[in-house]
Amino acid sequence: MMPDNEPTGTQEIQAIIKALVDAWCDRRALYPLSILLPPVLGFSGLTDSWHDLREALRHVRAVAKDSLTVEEREHLGRAIAMVDKALWRDDGGV
Numbered sequence: 001m002m003p004d005n006e007p008t009g010t011q012e013i014q015a016i017i018k019a020l021v022d023a024w025c026d027r028r029a030l031y032p033l034s035i036l037l038p039p040v041l042g043f044s045g046l047t048d049s050w051h052d053l054r055e056a057l058r059h060v061r062a063v064a065k066d067s068l069t070v071e072e073r074e075h076l077g078r079a080i081a082m083v084d085k086a087l088w089r090d091d092g093g094v
Contacts, residue, residue, distance in 0.1 A: 009082055016079045020072060032064040047087070054083045 017040055024033045039052040061068075061076045068076070 009086060013079050013082050013086075016075050016082075020075055020079075023069075023072065024067075029064075029067045032060045032067050035060045035064065050083060050087050054080060054087065057083065 017036070021033065021036065021040070023029075036056050039049065039056045043049045043053060057076055057080045061073060061080070065073075
């Protein structure tokens, strides 16, 4: 999982992902979990990991629509925007 000592933006992404995973576990929504867990568990903090996380978030939002609540779709959109910002910031990226 992502390190806890990262900047606040990373902590917010972490909180969103934790909330999504907890909700999906509680209701046994296996499809979105199967997409998101591999890049979350294999996260190294390097740019490739950020891209993998971004693609998984986008993939869940696109293909698991029936498994998501409106609130979860909003959380996914926010997390994607935050990862995009981290990847393409002016100081060279993550």
